[in-house]
Amino acid sequence: MEFEPAELKESILSLIRLQEIDALLFQLREKEREPAPDFLAAEKKLNEAQRDLKLAEKSEREIERERRSLELRHITLQEDVKKAEVKRREVRNTKEDFSAGRELENFQKKLIEVKKMLEEKTLATEERSKLTAEKKAAVEECQKLFQEHQDQRQKELAESSNETARLMKEREGYISKVNESIFSMYERVQKLRRGSGVAIVRDSICHGCFVEIPPQTRGNLKKLNQLITCSSCSRILFPESELPEALETERLLRGVGS
Ligand SMILES: [Zn+2]
Known part of the structure; x- marks a missing residue:
């Protein structure tokens, strides 16, 4: 031609x-497509913090379940001890007294064991829930930071869109020539x-x-x-x-x- x-x-x-x-x-298009590295880093940090929190909550639920089951065992044993005490008071002879005494002793021993376990588990539960609270605070902190990045990106995208519109208009002027x-x-x-x-x-x-x-x-x-x-x-x-x-x-x- x-x-x-x-x-x-x-x-x-x-x-x-x-x-x-x-x-x-x-x-401008590249920038719109690909968020800045610090935006992506903040997003990644938030995802990690959320994952950590979920794990902490899961482990807190598990330990709480164990604590509750110990609590139930403790209550049951307290009742067993009471029943054994009543039974012992109602014995009719030495043989029955001996056997009721053994039974009572047994329950009392178990009660002491379970009480100790329950105390330990209660402490562990408190530790765990403290940890969960820390993880929750970390998530909130990350959310706040990420929100700032998101706001910044929204602002940049709006600016970019204005700039694109301006350039497109300028472009038309050259194309006509x-x-x-x-x-x-x-x-x-x-x-x-x-x-x-x-x-x-x-x-x-x-x-x-x-x-x-x-x-x-x-x-x-x-x-x-x-x-x-x-x-x-x-x-x-x-x-x-x-x-x-x-x-x-x-x-x-x-x-x-x-
Ligand atoms: Zn060439």
Whole structure:
């Protein structure tokens, strides 16, 4: 496809401006997609704290269940002791007295054992519930921090969305100056290349991908009458010598947005 050199030049120079905007738009989209590392770190910390709390609560429930079952055994044994005492008072002979005495002693011994176990378990339960309270406080702290990060991210997303709208509007202004078929070629490439669809050629090198341009292509490039793309990265090529003085060439060569 043949072009008027002036039209081609104007189109590509507009694209060079346009790709600065597109690189910014690309960065904004990246930022929107991927939350900042400290946001992710806060989220991870919260998840871990919540998991720790769940484990602590589970273990607290288990130990409380054990304590309650000891408590029941303790009550039962207290009743057994009382019954054994009554039984002993009602004995009719020495043999019965001996046997009732043994039974009572047995229950009393067990009662002492269970009482001790119950006391220990009660202490352990208190320890456990203290631990759960600590874990709960940690979760609340993490939630607070994460909420701050979320608010910050919401704010950033809103700003980003405003900035995107502003850039999209600015973009329209440049698009209107670009030949339609050149623009559609540019669009295809910039979408694949992080918002960069045009590359400057300096010293026979494409500064999009740093591959050397063949002599034949170099010759055609100078004529400015056809759209020439890099055979390696597909970017639209433009010779450095045709850039207006005012353009910050060094920045363009480094890559827009970097
Ligand atoms: Zn290239």
